[in-house]
Amino acid sequence: METRRDVFQAIADPTRRAIIMLLALGALTPNAIAQHFNSSRQAVSKHLRILTECEILRQEQQGREIHYQLNADKMKDIENWLEQFRQMLSKRFEQLDTVLEQLKSNKK
Amino acid sequence: METRRDVFQAIADPTRRAIIMLLALGALTPNAIAQHFNSSRQAVSKHLRILTECEILRQEQQGREIHYQLNADKMKDIENWLEQFRQMLSKRFEQLDTVLEQLKSNKK
DNA sequence: AATATGCGCAACCATTTGATTGCGCAAGTT
DNA sequence: AACTTGCGCAATCAAATGGTTGCGCATATT
Numbered sequence: 001m002e003t004r005r006d007v008f009q010a011i012a013d014p015t016r017r018a019i020i021m022l023l024a025l026g027a028l029t030p031n032a033i034a035q036h037f038n039s040s041r042q043a044v045s046k047h048l049r050i051l052t053e054c055e056i057l058r059q060e061q062q063g064r065e066i067h068y069q070l071n072a073d074k075m076k077d078i079e080n081w082l083e084q085f086r087q088m089l090s091k092r093f094e095q096l097d098t099v100l101e102q103l104k105s106n107k108k
Numbered sequence: 109m110e111t112r113r114d115v116f117q118a119i120a121d122p123t124r125r126a127i128i129m130l131l132a133l134g135a136l137t138p139n140a141i142a143q144h145f146n147s148s149r150q151a152v153s154k155h156l157r158i159l160t161e162c163e164i165l166r167q168e169q170q171g172r173e174i175h176y177q178l179n180a181d182k183m184k185d186i187e188n189w190l191e192q193f194r195q196m197l198s199k200r201f202e203q204l205d206t207v208l209e210q211l212k213s214n215k216k
Numbered sequence: 217a218a219t220a221t222g223c224g225c226a227a228c229c230a231t232t233t234g235a236t237t238g239c240g241c242a243a244g245t246t
Numbered sequence: 247a248a249c250t251t252g253c254g255c256a257a258t259c260a261a262a263t264g265g266t267t268g269c270g271c272a273t274a275t276t
Contacts, residue, residue: 012120013264017189024196030223043265045224064222064273072197075190081125082187088132089180121234138253151235153254172243172252 007077010054015039016047020056020070027060027069115185118162123147124155128164128178135168135177 011017015037022028022036034044048068051057055074060067119125123145130136130144142152156176159165163182168175 006122008116008125009120012117014114015264017116021192024193031221039264040266041223042225042267046264049224066223070193072193075193078186079190082183082190084129085132085178085180085183123234139251147234148236149253150237150255154234157254174253 004053005050007054007056007074008081010051010056011078013047015043016051019044019047019051023057023068023070024072027067029065029067033068112161113158115162115164115182116189118159118164119186121155123151124159127152127155127159131165131176131178132180135175137173137175141176 011020018037019033022033030045030048031041033048034041037044048057048059052059052068055071057068058071060069119128126145127141130141138153138156139149141156142149145152156165156167160167160176163179165176166179168177
């Protein structure tokens with residue numbers, strides 16, 4: 001069984017990020033997506049599979065056509081990871097502010 | 109010349125994400141970082157190089173020791189990319205709210 | 217029924233990646 | 247001066263990756 005990739009590995013590839021951006025505008029079929037890229041339709045199909053497996057995209061079969069759409073909820077995994085740094089950053093800023101306040105009051 | 113990686117490719121690897129998390133707590137030297145991992149010191153050193161090259165980490169030489177620290181500003185590259193989806197999402201929610209409001213007023 | 221279209225599976229290939237090991241240089245210690 | 251420590255360079259290797267091509271199945275059209 002192939003190793004499933006996490007969401008960070010999924011967006012590491014520039015082509016996949018471009019696919020995500022495209023689908024953020026609206027659902028599309030594999031062929032419609034492939035028209036925006038210079039590589040083969042099959043290459044795009046592989047990327048779609050990777051993005052679907054890690055739940056960044058959802059697919060909906062309608063006859064022989066598949067509609068792929070963005071699952072924006074999954075992007076929150078990345079946001080949650082980044083949130084940790086935001087919190088650390090704001091803590092540091094608070095500490096810096098405290099130090100600056102003390103410096104001001106000491107000068108008075 | 110080797111291809112430089114972008115920030116998304118840099119954080120795609122679980123080991124590098126763990127290094128980033130570690131350094132978010134405070135600056136460390138390569139050997140100190142390597143102690144938290146089971147792989148060789150040289151493997152960690154390679155990851156540090158990758159993270160430094162794409163500016164996620166900053167290094168500061170002090171004698172024979174190097175102190176690596178997180179450059180939190182660079183994480184904003186990822187946040188900015190995600191911000192595009194947040195805006196698209198909030199647009200859709202606004203549209204959904206409008207529809208719901210109309211449904212409510214039509215029932216009254 | 218025959219043909220066209222959508223699209224994934226599989227095999228293949230070149231490149232990239234992440235790890236290890238050995239080595240060597242610079243700085244610190246004895 | 248000799249030894250120790252910090253740490254990157256280079257070579258090597260196995261695995262992963264991203265692309266292509268050929269093929270085949272299901273659905274849609276003629």
